[in-house]
Amino acid sequence: MQHFGDALIGRVRALGNPVCIGLDPYLDRIPPLFRDGDMSPGNPLTAPAVEAFLKAVLDRADGRVAVVKPQIAFFERMGWRGLRALDEVSAHARKRGMLVLLDAKRGDIGSTADAYAGAYLTADAPMPADAMTLNPYLGRDTLQPYLNAAKDTGRGLFILVKTSNPGSGDYQDLKVGNRSLAETVADSLKAMSGELEGPETGWSSLGIVVGATYPGEAERIREILPKTIFLVPGYGAQGATAADAVKGFVKGPSGLEGGIVSSSRGVLYPAGSDTDSAAAWEQAMDAAIDMAVSELGGAISA
Numbered sequence: 001m002q003h004f005g006d007a008l009i010g011r012v013r014a015l016g017n018p019v020c021i022g023l024d025p026y027l028d029r030i031p032p033l034f035r036d037g038d039m040s041p042g043n044p045l046t047a048p049a050v051e052a053f054l055k056a057v058l059d060r061a062d063g064r065v066a067v068v069k070p071q072i073a074f075f076e077r078m079g080w081r082g083l084r085a086l087d088e089v090s091a092h093a094r095k096r097g098m099l100v101l102l103d104a105k106r107g108d109i110g111s112t113a114d115a116y117a118g119a120y121l122t123a124d125a126p127m128p129a130d131a132m133t134l135n136p137y138l139g140r141d142t143l144q145p146y147l148n149a150a151k152d153t154g155r156g157l158f159i160l161v162k163t164s165n166p167g168s169g170d171y172q173d174l175k176v177g178n179r180s181l182a183e184t185v186a187d188s189l190k191a192m193s194g195e196l197e198g199p200e201t202g203w204s205s206l207g208i209v210v211g212a213t214y215p216g217e218a219e220r221i222r223e224i225l226p227k228t229i230f231l232v233p234g235y236g237a238q239g240a241t242a243a244d245a246v247k248g249f250v251k252g253p254s255g256l257e258g259g260i261v262s263s264s265r266g267v268l269y270p271a272g273s274d275t276d277s278a279a280a281w282e283q284a285m286d287a288a289i290d291m292a293v294s295e296l297g298g299a300i301s302a
């Protein structure tokens with residue numbers, strides 16, 4: 001059975017960069033090369049066009065990137081055809097050796113969490129993901145069904161701790177004693193993280209989300225959870241730099257490690273990609289991927 005934490009860290013070490021490409025298909029930004037019809041969410045041609053676009057992105061990323069993060073909202077927006085496209089795109093990524101981290105941010109009472117875990121994480125899940133994001137707001141008992149599934153299947157979990165958005169401080173920075181709520185949540189995940197530590201690298205399959213836009217908080221949270229992989233959004237389109245993004249990383253055998261840095265809009269829609277020329281689009285996409293790979297690869301080797 002694959003252990004998600006070991007598999008992810010192994011691939012990042014092998015490739016020398018922590019890039020995670022976010023798959024957020026904004027319908028009005030799909031390049032002309034792939035568009036079909038009016039690209040309205042209910043148009044039956046829209047989801048296949050999105051699927052073709054994302055598969056082409058994955059082909060450009062082949063051999064350069066360890067993991068991709070489809071954002072389920074953009075697929076749900078297209079109804080059942082969108083979910084079918086998500087399934088196809090995920091299968092395409094896996095065929096190219098990339099892990100699939102589903103950004104679904106689920107969070108509900110335990111009995112409903114059971115159903116979500118059964119959709120994405122259990123051995124018989126119809127839409128399997130290698131890992132998924134979760135919202136811990138309803139309490140630790142609501143994370144248990146996902147933890148059970150992760151133990152059974154080796155899949156991974158990423159719990160929201162300190163998100164990248166400007167309003168994340170509204171609740172996450174509130175003081176609980178002398179710590180922020182985000183740090184308190186991190187502390188409460190210690191035991192669960194320990195239960196999923198990998199036999200090869202020691203890194204846990206229970207990860208957390210820590211925005212690149214709050215590098216100081218990333219350093220404090222790393223002290224609380226030394227073996228927990230960080231999923232770091234906020235680099236690129238949200239303004240954080242590569243140096244900010246790796247603040248919570250630690251020294252490993254081949255450079256800094258312990259996290260992946262996601263970039264969605266910055267990679268998917270670069271300058272020059274708004275074209276109906278296949279060659280020009282490929283060139284723009286290669287340049288965008290190269291930029292993320294070299295900036296973030298450089299930041300972990302510095």
Ligand SMILES: O=c1ccn([C@@H]2O[C@H](COP(=O)(O)O)[C@@H](O)[C@H]2O)c(=O)[nH]1
Nearest residue numbers: 071163164165211233237238263264265
């Ligand atoms: O704290 C978080 C958690 C998740 N996200 C997700 O990332 C992408 C946005 O990425 P860009 O690189 O800014 O396009 C989107 O799917 C969010 O839901 C986040 O931004 N912050």
